[in-house]
Amino acid sequence: MPSFVPHKVIFFGEHAVVYGYPSISSTVDLFSKIYLIPNKFHYQQTPFVQGALKFLNKEDVYVKVESNVPSGSGLGTSSMVIIGILLHNPELRGERLAKVAYEIEYSVQGLGSPIDTSTIVAGGFVMTNGNYGIPLWEITKNDKKWKFTNLPGKNLDLIIVYVGNKGSTKEQVEKVRKFMNRGRFAREIMERIGEITREGASAIVRNDLEKIGELMKENHKELKIFGLSTPTMEKVIEIGNSYGYGAKLTGAGGGGSVIILTEERDKIREKLNELNLQFFETSTTSVGAFFK
Numbered sequence: 001m002p003s004f005v006p007h008k009v010i011f012f013g014e015h016a017v018v019y020g021y022p023s024i025s026s027t028v029d030l031f032s033k034i035y036l037i038p039n040k041f042h043y044q045q046t047p048f049v050q051g052a053l054k055f056l057n058k059e060d061v062y063v064k065v066e067s068n069v070p071s072g073s074g075l076g077t078s079s080m081v082i083i084g085i086l087l088h089n090p091e092l093r094g095e096r097l098a099k100v101a102y103e104i105e106y107s108v109q110g111l112g113s114p115i116d117t118s119t120i121v122a123g124g125f126v127m128t129n130g131n132y133g134i135p136l137w138e139i140t141k142n143d144k145k146w147k148f149t150n151l152p153g154k155n156l157d158l159i160i161v162y163v164g165n166k167g168s169t170k171e172q173v174e175k176v177r178k179f180m181n182r183g184r185f186a187r188e189i190m191e192r193i194g195e196i197t198r199e200g201a202s203a204i205v206r207n208d209l210e211k212i213g214e215l216m217k218e219n220h221k222e223l224k225i226f227g228l229s230t231p232t233m234e235k236v237i238e239i240g241n242s243y244g245y246g247a248k249l250t251g252a253g254g255g256g257s258v259i260i261l262t263e264e265r266d267k268i269r270e271k272l273n274e275l276n277l278q279f280f281e282t283s284t285t286s287v288g289a290f291f292k
């Protein structure tokens, strides 16, 4: 029996969340299936897979992942795999699952916030470091603390466009850190992203699509200043802004994926096909990772 694990997108606040500002992420209706298949031969498996199997004390197992989502898409693939494996232990659920999954991800990556792991476990709109919504849990690491809440909100229709492998999150986080070390200008951008995210929370709760789209556009412009967009991303953003409510990069940037908030899909589909890019027509979901 497999576990079923959704991917995630970040609507607002990526990168700013690294400096204690809020973010809003959500699970999307793209689920991967994770099977643990007994096998006494050892396979070459990724460090994330190895970390999760080690935690479960399962060595002689082959991990089969059934997924349409490419890794490196910025849609939480590494968290998805870790959580999908851990779910095979019935004692790992909710807060405990989120915490163990983050520890494993952190031990491999050596950096990063727990927003991917907590979002995929909780499901729905997840706000980090905000004072809105239903409390979930808190996670601390070194001197940092993240507080998670679930925001009530209607599901949103999205087109997620994969623009090519995003490369390392670490590189993008370090790029931003250089700006932050240089002075006030970068801090002011982060302040503004914080405001956008808080306004975004209220727009999601009101289901104000025009406003959510407008804030996405603005958040993208701020991220672009840090050099996190790419020429292909910009082509997709232009399509999303012209024919949808708004678009932005999601996740670390430098490649990966763009999200477009949309109701009317025909024109966008036609334009994206001209660019020959892979895309997913989907929506947010209130469902988190589960094992039947």
Ligand code: PMV
Pocket (backbone or CB within 6 Å): 013, 014, 015, 016, 017, 018, 074, 075, 076, 111, 112, 113, 114, 115, 116, 169, 173, 250, 251, 252, 253
């Ligand atoms: O690389 P992704 O898509 O999981 O996004 C990372 C989000 C950042 O805010 C850039 C980093 C972090 O760990 O929060």
